[in-house]
Amino acid sequence: MRAIVYERSGDASVLRLVERPVPEAGPGEVLVRLAVSGVNPSDWKARQSWPLPAGWQTPGQDGAGVIEAVGAGVDQALVGEPVWLWDAAWQRPWGTAAEYTVVPVRQAVRLGSAPFELGASLGIPFLTAHRCLTVGETMPEQLRPGALADRTVLVQGGAGAVGNAAIQLAAWSGARVMATVSSPEKARLAADAGAGMVINYREQDVAGEVRKIAPDGVDVIVEVAAAQNAGLDAQLIGQDGTVAVYADTGGDVLTVPIRPMMVRNARWQFVFTYNTPGLAKARAIDDVGAAAAQGGLRVGPEAGLPLHRYPLERAAEAQQAVQDGVTGKVLITTSDS
DSSP states (O other): OOEEEEOOSGGGGGGGEEEEEOOOTTEEEEEEEEEEEOOHHHHHHHHHHOTTTTSSSOOOOOOEEEEEEOOTTSSSGGOOEEEEEOSSSTSSSSSSBBSSEEGGGGGGGEEEESSSHHHHHHHHHHHHHHHHOSSSSOOOOSSSSSTTTOOEEESSSSSSSHHHHHHHHHHHHHEEEEEESHHHHHHHHHHHOOOOOETTTTTTTTHHHHHHHHHHHOOEESSSBHHHHHHHHHEEEEEEEEEOOOBBTOOOOOOHHHHHHHHTTTTEOOOOOOGGGGGHHHHHHHHHHHHTTTOOOOOOOGGOOOHHHEEEEGHHHHEEEEEEETTEEEEEOOOOO
């Protein structure tokens, strides 16, 4: 099979397209013939600094394809099942930027009739967004239509992959959704994702606009740039609300005003999807899978998430596009499945 591999940390030039044997599914694992691999910021961050316990790594946490074979202890009926994958390369060398990969069976989730491009876009962005929307003390543990019907959500950076996922999941769950963006083009994307109010923070007073809709503050802020937005978030978080921080865009040191947060019993919660507690992760997988199966999740420009496709041999370009901050979802076509 063809696979992308790197054997040392570095820039995108360390990625190589190689031929290697198709891996075998071990006990409790499935072999998946991949159709599409999703590219995330953690792919290039891992390439630059994460250790290589096996001495090599195929990148790619997210992907979609068809189960080709199963290992001992796995139901043979799964062969031929379309699936989406999550955390494929987390503490494992077999990622999704390849024609085949192996994962524990629980990390291969039935995709049904949904397109592979959607499946390859679900893992990190939507599981992260789910955690952000459910981690608050007063928030539901699971999402479904109507679960957030009485809640107001503010997504900072609504045109990013996680921002888009948060808007879609919150809207599917019935929340009143607001989003901030930096340009008219991104405003259109956030609106297409399902945000009822979109605020261009370079041209509008975010606090003033949010307060028009939520005078008592919002229930959850999904935050991509906490270091920059801490003061604003302190103004906008409501009683018992949660600021869920999933990235450090714009700075790595956070200064939080104590008194405003204290009197509202507000919470700052940091989110790292890979080691989300087991039960919360399982709920997220169930909910994201259900939303996708019900048609509540979409990809493409009409869903506010433009797709950028690259063939496997151009995986380095795909990672560099994500590192350079391209708007939308970057996908690698791994086979013709």
